[in-house]
Amino acid sequence: MVVNREVQESVKRKSRAFKDWRVRQAQREEEQYREEEKDSRRKVGIGIGKAIEQLNERLRTKEGEKDIYKISKLKKKQKQDLSQLVVIRDRDGNILHRDDDIKRIWRKYYDQLLNTENEKKEQKEAQRVEGPVVEI
Known part of the structure; x- marks a missing residue:
């Protein structure tokens, strides 16, 4: 994903706000962190949307058709x-x-x-035992 400078700065501001909130434990820092988090999520979502649009535009071209096979091969390897x-x-x-x-x-x-034949050994005739079998 291509990340522009605005998204990177937003994520850095959110990270700094989180650290400030954890150090000071103040209500104001928590509110600042929540605002930066919302802003960061929104900008990251917009960035992902733009990246998907660019990918879709590229896949519609002749070179993009070849990329479809590369992407599917990569996804198979990742799985x-x-x-x-x-x-x-x-x-x-x-x-x-x-x-x-x-x-x-x-x-x-x-x-x-x-699919191979096993060699069969000839068995000897055993003597018959007549009468009841003795219990052991």
């Missing part, structure tokens, strides 16, 4: 949770962290696991 970052190694010991590489490795692993 990814970094605490859930998955890193695995392939058979050669290379570290993989991209989603498509990890999916490919898991696909190979499960394909091999589920």
